[in-house]
Amino acid sequence: MLVAILTIGLMAGVFGLILGYAAIRFKVEGNPIVDQIDALLPQTQCGQCTYPGCRPYAEAIAKGEAPINQCPPGGQSTIVLLAGLLEVEMLELNAEHGEHNVIPLLAIIDEQICIGCTLCIQACPVDAILGSAKHMHTVIAEECTGCELCLPPCPVDCIDLVPVKQTIDDWKWTAPNAPPEPMHEH
């Protein structure tokens, strides 16, 4: 009897030590689920979700503070991916936060009107606008995420968001029209 209690107690102690050591030695830095959510978000950093960037929104989702349907740039496909990752119910995109543009947008500065105030440069979350004070500004097309954050600060309304023009390189084959779904008999 005593031997059994001692044996079990000793084993518990040893395993406790191993677990305790492992918890310190293999501690995971940060919250891995936040990284996974952040990887699915489109990284436009537009703030339409009411959070100041994609990562804060990912943190809010991870904490359960925000629903998964507040990201208009990601659209329904992002919601599907988030629902799959978090194993939660799928939701429709919340229209309060904006509409999803199927074709991505690109900011274009009308250089005739631009006065070189640098306000848009400060607003751009991905440093995609180039220029300096009293000199013409321009958008680096490859870096622009179409987040629209440069629009409100512009004092002369010289920035337009236009749909990205499709080229031969990003052209997509269209799928054939599938036959209508068969009627299910009960």
Place this chain on the structure above:
Amino acid sequence: MSIKLKGFYGGMQLEGHKTESLTRPLQQASLPDFLILPLKQHIGEANRSLVERGEHVLRGQLIADSSSSISAPIHAPSSGIVRNIEIRPVPHPSGHSDTCIVIDLDGKDESIQQQVVNLDSLTASESIELIRRAGVVGLGGAVFPTSAKLLRASENGIDTLIINGAECEPYITCDDILMRTYSDEIIRGTGYLQRIFNPVCTLIAIEDDKPEAIEAIRQALESQALTQTELVIIPTIYPSGGEKQLVKNLTGKEVPQGQFAFDIGLLCLNIATCVAITRAFEQGESLISRIVTVSGNGIAQPGNWETRLGTPVDHLIRLAGGYRVDQHDSQHLVMGGPMMGFSLSSDCVPIVKASNNILVMQQPTIPMTPGYHDECIRCGNCAEVCPAQLLPQQLYWQARAKDYHRSEEYKLFECIECGCCSAVCPSQIPLVQYYRAAKSEIRASKQALFKSDQSRVRFEFREKRLLLKKQTDEERRRLKREALQKNRLQNKAADSTVDPVQAALARVRAKKQARSSNPKNTTELSTVQQQQIEEADERRRVARLERR
């Protein structure tokens, strides 16, 4: 010595339709009035134009190039004046336009001075660079830059060189007629490749439905003693000319997924590419022309033409006697064969390096099957013919359900888009079109993921930069504040014996003293000046009185 064929999985026997375009020998296509040369005619990075509007160019002159390692430059196919560099419709399944150089030909066809090099002194890498400069690409249809392929092959080492003269797709006969006409050049090109790579053996593969081509190659091979070179006659089964299928058939080796033949010590080149290499070596000639088959039941006189690149398709159609007038309304133009080609929206697009065939049909072929089709009846015929040994049915369900993650697991990207599955499908499901659409979607989402990762990096870098700026600003302000404080303390220590109020008063007094000196120009005035001053004072006095 003769090798035993190992065969490959799947495939199907198709009606060849090859005799129509083989009734006449190879013809030289006449020069059109102008040529249209798209800047991108290969897989890889697009070229940049090196000529300007109004510039006079000669045949063989370099007109577009790129610094990328996977690219092939473009040369002027004939002499003339550059009309413009503009966006024009190009032969592409999208029907979209792209940047092209348009050259108005002067008809003189003047050539630049061709540089002929001493072949014996060339090293392997110099030979490959020569092939790159000549703009040679894989002429079997994939248009992968040959120099890039050879470079990878020379890094990996090659034990078997395969010269592909299979030409398995119906209607196309450009390789057949090339073998009949230029058999010596093919064998000489094979010799040059052997010199670069020193393969253990060389196999020239031709399908058994081309007896005349086989005979021509056999004779050429006998006249030029090449070591360890064998002519292999393979049965006519579509798609025996596909690189992976040919490798399997000849050597029994399977090219692992996601890799190419050159990754496992095999180099597979099309015979037309071989001829282009011969010409680059012997005459210093760049790739400026190719043989194009014009065939199909909608054309009056099918045949083969050696055509300058950039020739508009309608020029070639005219040479082939034009469209069959009885059915003029229902012409379907396809570039490539009926299995793997794509439809052209108009006949004003140019012949490019990839154009092996212009097919004019009175009825739509497989790649053009219209949208509607029946349901899958799960017969499994598609899986039996699939040469890539995939599960076309599963891929079809996954593509329809947009379950692209699953599609990738089922190796969608190993699909060579040969069209066998679509051809045997009793429900006429355009399977390949589903796969192409799914591939595009997957590529697009990968691109989007890449961009979002890039944006994240830029955003995080910006945050870091702003934080750093804030910190350095604060640090600077703190240092300045401290310096001021120190300064003030020092001054205080020095002035502690003097009463600050007295000191300030003394400073003010000294300033006043300095200012109170008399103006110098009021002494020693003449009487006239004195009088003027008095008059002015009087006027001021009167004015002051009046104002009151």
